[in-house]
Amino acid sequence: MNQIGHLKVLIELGAGMKAKTPDSPPETLMQVAKRMMSREIIELLGSYGVRS
Structure with a gap:
């Protein structure tokens, strides 16, 4: 739900x-x-190599 902190954890x-x-x-x-x-979140995922 657009919670960057939760995603990082x-x-x-x-x-x-x-x-x-x-x-x-x-x-x-x-x-x-x-x-x-x-x-x-798009930038965070990209930094981990996640693509579409």
Whole structure:
């Protein structure tokens, strides 16, 4: 829910960066960040090598 601090903790704890939502159609982390227009999260994910 656009909580950068929570995302950082999950990444540090080894959360799966290739996870997809259970929605139909499923979305990647980057797709959700782009849909929410969260530049900070897009940049954070990019710094970890996450692409679309």
